[in-house]
Amino acid sequence: xxRLDIADLKVSLRGKxxxxxxxxxxxxxxxxxxxxxxxxxxxxxGLAVLGLLPHGARASGAxxxxxxxxxxxxxxxxxxxxxxxxxxxxQDPATSLHPMLxxxxxxxxxxxxxxxxxxxxxxxxxxxxxxxxxxPGPEEAYGRFPxxxxxxxxxxxxxxxxxxxxPKVLIADEPTTALDVTVQAGVLRLLRGxxxxxxxxxxxxxHDLGVMSAVADEVSVMKDGLVVESGPRGRVLREPxxxxxxxxxxxLPDLEGRC
Amino acid sequence: xxxxxxxxxxxxxxxxxxVRAVAGASLExxxxxxxxxxxxxxxxxxxxxxxVCGLNPITEGSITFEGRPVTPLGLRRRxxxxxxxxxQDPYTSLNPRxxxxxxxxxxxxxxxxxxxxxxxxxxxxxxxxxxxxxxPHELSGGQRQRVAIARALAARPRLLIGDEPISALxxxxxxxxxxxxxxxxxxxxxxLLFISHDLSVVRLIADRxxxxxxxxxxxxxxxxxxxxxxxxxxxxxxxxxxxxxxxMGVLPAELxxxxxxxxxxxxxxxxxxxxxxxxxxxxxxxxEFGPVACWLHEPA
Numbered sequence: 001x002x003r004l005d006i007a008d009l010k011v012s013l014r015g016k017x018x019x020x021x022x023x024x025x026x027x028x029x030x031x032x033x034x035x036x037x038x039x040x041x042x043x044x045x046g047l048a049v050l051g052l053l054p055h056g057a058r059a060s061g062a063x064x065x066x067x068x069x070x071x072x073x074x075x076x077x078x079x080x081x082x083x084x085x086x087x088x089x090x091q092d093p094a095t096s097l098h099p100m101l102x103x104x105x106x107x108x109x110x111x112x113x114x115x116x117x118x119x120x121x122x123x124x125x126x127x128x129x130x131x132x133x134x135x136p137g138p139e140e141a142y143g144r145f146p147x148x149x150x151x152x153x154x155x156x157x158x159x160x161x162x163x164x165x166x167p168k169v170l171i172a173d174e175p176t177t178a179l180d181v182t183v184q185a186g187v188l189r190l191l192r193g194x195x196x197x198x199x200x201x202x203x204x205x206x207h208d209l210g211v212m213s214a215v216a217d218e219v220s221v222m223k224d225g226l227v228v229e230s231g232p233r234g235r236v237l238r239e240p241x242x243x244x245x246x247x248x249x250x251x252l253p254d255l256e257g258r259c
Numbered sequence: 260x261x262x263x264x265x266x267x268x269x270x271x272x273x274x275x276x277x278v279r280a281v282a283g284a285s286l287e288x289x290x291x292x293x294x295x296x297x298x299x300x301x302x303x304x305x306x307x308x309x310x311v312c313g314l315n316p317i318t319e320g321s322i323t324f325e326g327r328p329v330t331p332l333g334l335r336r337r338x339x340x341x342x343x344x345x346x347q348d349p350y351t352s353l354n355p356r357x358x359x360x361x362x363x364x365x366x367x368x369x370x371x372x373x374x375x376x377x378x379x380x381x382x383x384x385x386x387x388x389x390x391x392x393x394x395p396h397e398l399s400g401g402q403r404q405r406v407a408i409a410r411a412l413a414a415r416p417r418l419l420i421g422d423e424p425i426s427a428l429x430x431x432x433x434x435x436x437x438x439x440x441x442x443x444x445x446x447x448x449x450x451l452l453f454i455s456h457d458l459s460v461v462r463l464i465a466d467r468x469x470x471x472x473x474x475x476x477x478x479x480x481x482x483x484x485x486x487x488x489x490x491x492x493x494x495x496x497x498x499x500x501x502x503x504x505x506x507m508g509v510l511p512a513e514l515x516x517x518x519x520x521x522x523x524x525x526x527x528x529x530x531x532x533x534x535x536x537x538x539x540x541x542x543x544x545x546x547e548f549g550p551v552a553c554w555l556h557e558p559a
Contacts, residue, residue, distance in 0.1 A: 038429050150517045151300070180299040180456055181500040182514040188502070189510050207430045210502035214510050237506030251431045252459075252504060 003028045003201035004049065004086075004169050009061040011044055011225075013054060018044050020225040021061070026169060026201035031192065033216030033233070034205045035248065041225040042205045046171045049203070050088055051078045065169065084114040087162035091174040093154035097146040097161070103130070104142040106161055114165045129160040133190060152183030156190065163194065170195075173205045188215050209249060213237050221245045260450050261288040261311065261342075261418050265320035267474075268303075268310050278522045280306035282474035283320070285549070288418065288450040293441055295465030295482070296454045297497070301518050303474040304454045305347075308422045311452065312344050324418065340369045343416035345440070347423040349403035353395040359406050360391025366413025380409040384439060401432035405439070412443055418450045419443075425460060433457075437464050459501055462486050470494045473529040474521055479550045490551045492534050528554065 004026040011019040019041045026032050034042045047053055049063055051070060063070040070081065090096040098106055107129065108122035117125065123142070130138035133156040135149075146154055155175060162170060172191065176184040192215045195202050204216055212219055213233060220230040221244065229242040240246045268281040280303040288294045298304050309315040311322055313332040322329040324342060343366075346352040354362060363377035378388035384405040395403055404424060411419060421440055425433040437453070441464040444451035455461050461468060461482075468485045470478040470493065478491040489495045499512035516533040519525055525532050530553075531541040538554060546552045 037431055152517065181458070181511070182299060182496060183517075185500040185502075185511040185513040186515075189513055192510060208502070209504035213504045213506050213508065214502040215508075217508075233508060234506040237504055248431070249504060251434065 001028065002026070003065070004203075005062070005064040006045070006049070007062045007064070009045065009048060009059065009063065011041075011048055011053060011057055011059045013057045018057075018225055019048070022222070022225070022227055024203070024220060024227065024230075026203055028168070028199045028201050029196060030217045031195050031202040031204050031215050033212040033219045034203060034222060035207065035209060035212055035219060036222035037207060037248075040222040042207075042222050043173055045222070046088070046173050046203060046205050049169070049171055050082050050086055051075075052082075080114070083110045083167075084165045085167055086169045086171065087165070087167035089155070089158050089162050089170065089172040089175045092178045093146075093151060093158045094178070096158050097154060099146055102143055102145055103149075103157055106157075107142075107164055110161075111164045126160075126164070129163060130157070132163075132194075133157070133160045134186075135160070150183075152179055152186060155179060155183075155187050159187075159190065159194070163198075166198070167200065169201045169203070171203045171205070174207070175204070176211060177206070177208070184211070191215060209237065209252060221248065260290045260325055261286075261452070262323050263287070263307070263311065263320070264322075266307065266310060266317065266322060267319035268306050268315050269318040270306070276522050279318075279474055279524070280521060281310065282521075282524070283547070284471065284474065284476045285320075286469055286476060286479070288452050290417065290450055291445055291448050293444065293451040293453060293464055293466045295461030295468045296452060296471060297456060297458050297461050297468060298471035299518055300456060301521065302471045303521070304456075304471055305422050307471070308344065308420050308452065308454050311418075311420060312342055313339070314344075340414050341417040342420065343411035343414050343418075344420045344422060345404070345407050345411050345424045348427045349395075349400060349407050350427070352407055353403055353410075355395055357394075358391065359393050359395065359398070363391070363406070363410045363413050366410045370413065370415040372413070372415065375413070377409075377413070380413050381406070383412070383443065384409045400428050401436060404428060404432075404436050408436075408440060408443065412447070415447070416449050418452065420452045420454070422454050423456070424453075425455065426457070433460060434463060440464070458497055470497065473518060473524055475529060475552065476549075477530065477552045490556050491530075491553045492536050492555075493530050496533075496535075528552075 002025045006024040009019055009022040022045055036042050059071055107126035111117050111122045127138045130141050135141045176187050216233050219233050219236040220227045223244050229245050263286045266281050266284045269277040269279050271277045296304050313329050316331045360377035363380050377391045381390050386405050425436050437460050465482050468482050469476050472493050478494045489498050496514040502511045527543045528541040528546055531537045540554050546554050
């Protein structure tokens with residue numbers, strides 16, 4: 001059962017074609033990795049799903065979620081999808097969380113809006129979520145501000161914010177790029193666990209093929225606005241069919257010891 | 260050539276306790292040697308690099324370069340131009356209003372070099388000669404970092420310091436720029452202190468690796484040795500956390516806990532609250548020996 005179906009997605013901005021016909025399918029409980037260099041259109045694909053394309057961008061094709069096409073949805077309905085059924089985790093938790101609002105406020109605001117929960121209900125759920133993403137002392141964390149947490153903890157909080165309305169689709173754009181490797185490992189384990197446990201369909205955008213190999217089930221490789229290769233993780237990373245995928249793998253520092 | 264002994268650097272801000280960013284670190288870099296300094300963010304790597312350049316005053320300990328102490332940078336003209344630094348972000352380290360060639364020429368003037376032209380240096384870092392007439396905004400991140408390297412090399416340093424010089428670059432440019440720095444430093448007989456949080460890149464270019472944790476260097480050793488047989492539990496955790504692009508779907512090992520606040524480091528060994536092999540002695544006494552600062556590897 002495909003959860004989110006992106007078909008022939010084309011996006012152009014100021015006469016320049018950024019995406020030239022992208023096809024992707026996200027399945028529940030699966031992590032779909034999207035690889036490629038900067039400028040290849042990975043992030044744009046993620047933003048298109050949320051209707052967050054830059055001003056003046058034109059999109060064609062289809063992004064189907066539960067019988068609707070997100071590209072043609074009226075803004076009001078799209079607002080209901082965004083943050084509700086489709087949620088996003090951004091690269092830098094230092095900028096994606098509001099510095100002046102408490103963690104609790106950021107966790108409950110959209111919950112109350114989307115799910116219509118009361119204050120106490122929302123609070124209970126927020127504390128539960130903070131525990132789920134393994135923030136030590138969720139009760140105390142609820143009243144704190146983002147600057148009181150480390151980068152890894154902030155990214156966990158950003159994930160909790162994204163999960164608050166029980167989304168069906170999670171888009172994670174370079175969620176561990178700003179983190180240290182030791183912290184990255186924890187966040188990756190968390191993402192993988194949540195995906196399995198909640199049956200989330202995850203689109204993981206990353207340039208790091210190591211990260212890809214660790215958590216993704218399927219891997220798609222993008223270059224110049226096109227998906228050049230797509231398939232199960234093991235095949236794409238071990239027996240890449242496309243020359244570009246091979247060159248990406250070869251540009252990595254060799255872990256076997258050649259220099 | 261460069262010798263750092265028991266270096267401590269404190270950051271003071273009014274109304275707060277002093278933060279010991281570097282708390283007793285010792286390290287040596289020889290001529291023509293590439294030393295990689297790795298550690299998590301906030302461990303004091305950059306502060307150490309800045310102290311070596313004289314950008315941060317020293318609280319305790321000493322830094323000597325070719326037998327002479329490194330003094331903090333002041334307003335006076337500097338004589339010690341043998342140490343040059345390449346900074347992390349080439350978007351801010353280059354002057355946006357000056358042509359690339361002019362900025363490289365500053366370095367040449369420092370070294371009183373009238374023979375070499377900026378274009379020669381651009382060629383050495385793998386850029387076209389006519390880039391000398393361009394402004395930084397016309398170049399990509401990787402190209403800018405090459406310009407920053409050319410500028411540092413123009414002053415003919417005997418020690419080159421790279422403070423996370425590749426972390427702002429695209430993945431495909433990272434290993435290229437790292438290799439370039441190594442090749443150019445070794446070629447000119449200069450030492451290179453390469454600071455990065457990315458062990459897999461450091462491993463590619465360094466002769467020796469120093470691992471830093473919370474202001475102290477916890478393990479130093481030959482690159483191959485550290486990579487194949489890490490001895491300090493922290494080094495082991497760092498290596499295990501690197502995900503490998505082998506397509507096997509193996510989740511990297513997690514190091515529980517966060518880096519403690521350097522303003523109030525834990526008693527005893529700094530790593531003990533996160534260490535999987537913690538013993539009684541670790542909680543009370545700090546291991547103050549090398550090359551592996553861990554009670555499991557106490558020298559006889």
